[in-house]
Amino acid sequence: MNTTHTYTVCEECRKVNRVEVSPTSGKAPVCGHCQAILPVKNGISEVSATGLKELVAKSPIPVVADFWASWCGPCRSFAPTFQSAAQRHGGVFVFVKVDTQANPLAGDLYSIRGIPTVLMFKSGMEINRQSGAMPAPMFDQWLEAAKSP
Numbered sequence: 555m556n557t558t559h560t561y562t563v564c565e566e567c568r569k570v571n572r573v574e575v576s577p578t579s580g581k582a583p584v585c586g587h588c589q590a591i592l593p594v595k596n597g598i599s600e601v602s603a604t605g606l607k608e609l610v611a612k613s614p615i616p617v618v619a620d621f622w623a624s625w626c627g628p629c630r631s632f633a634p635t636f637q638s639a640a641q642r643h644g645g646v647f648v649f650v651k652v653d654t655q656a657n658p659l660a661g662d663l664y665s666i667r668g669i670p671t672v673l674m675f676k677s678g679m680e681i682n683r684q685s686g687a688m689p690a691p692m693f694d695q696w697l698e699a700a701k702s703p
């Protein structure tokens with residue numbers, strides 16, 4: 555089986571790191587620059603607003619960001635769909651989650667009006683966004699649409 559790689563950002567030094575989607579070692583990946591533990595698990599990074607900004611600017615592949623909060627029911631119901639997509643499309647898109655409760659400024663920075671909202675960034679620019687919990691087939695279609703140039 556081929557190893558799939560994705561990208562994540564170090565919340566300590568802001569360096570973008572290339573990591574395995576499913577690390578064979580089972581260990582949490584660390585930053586190649588400062589050795590801090592990277593905020594990535596099962597192919598999804600939990601990032602801050604500044605971490606997302608850095609990742610969007612530096613990632614060579616499109617970034618899909620799920621803005622969510624633990625108190626939000628639709629966000630929790632969308633989480634398995636997002637997780638499944640992160641496993642299946644790991645090498646094609648970078649999957650990140652932004653906890654709007656832990657990062658209250660993130661919602662303002664990206665003009666998020668309701669959660670969950672999923673944003674798609676390509677070459678440093680937002681190219682699409684969708685509010686509300688998408689059913690899995692719809693989310694897959696949404697991702698596929700972003701693959702075409």
Ligand SMILES: [Zn+2]
Nearest residue numbers: 564567585588
């Ligand atoms: Zn670092």
